[in-house]
Amino acid sequence: MSHNVTITGQITPEQVPMLAENGIKTIINNRPDGEEAGQPTSAEIEKAATQAGLAYKEISFSGNGLTQQHVEDFADYFNQAEQPVLIFCRTGNRSTGIYEVAKQMDLLDD
Structure with a gap:
C-alpha cells in the first residue's frame, strides 16, 4: 500500500x-500551541x-525537538490511521521531517 499523504503548513479550523x-x-498536528500569536490551538482544530x-492526533514538537519517541x-x-492523511506544522518542514x-x-507500513 502506498501512502496517501499531504504535508502542509498551518491549517485553520475553518479549513x-x-x-x-x-x-x-x-x-496529524506536529505544531505545539502558542508558537505565535493568533495561531489556532490544537483543541480548536480537533473540534473542527x-x-x-x-x-x-496531535504529536507536536518544537523545531529542533524531534525525539525517537515522537x-x-x-x-x-x-500506520492505523485512515488515509488520506494530512500532516501539518507551521511551514510543513517539521511534518516532512518526522x-x-x-x-x-522502516517504521511505516507499506
Missing part, C-alpha cells in the same frame, strides 16, 4: 470542512475535525 470534502480522513468526521508515536498512529525519519527507520 477543516473543505479538507473533509476533498477526501482527507485523518489530520471531530465535527467534520475526521480523525485527529517518531515512534507518529508511526504507530500513522514522516521521512519514520520512513527511513
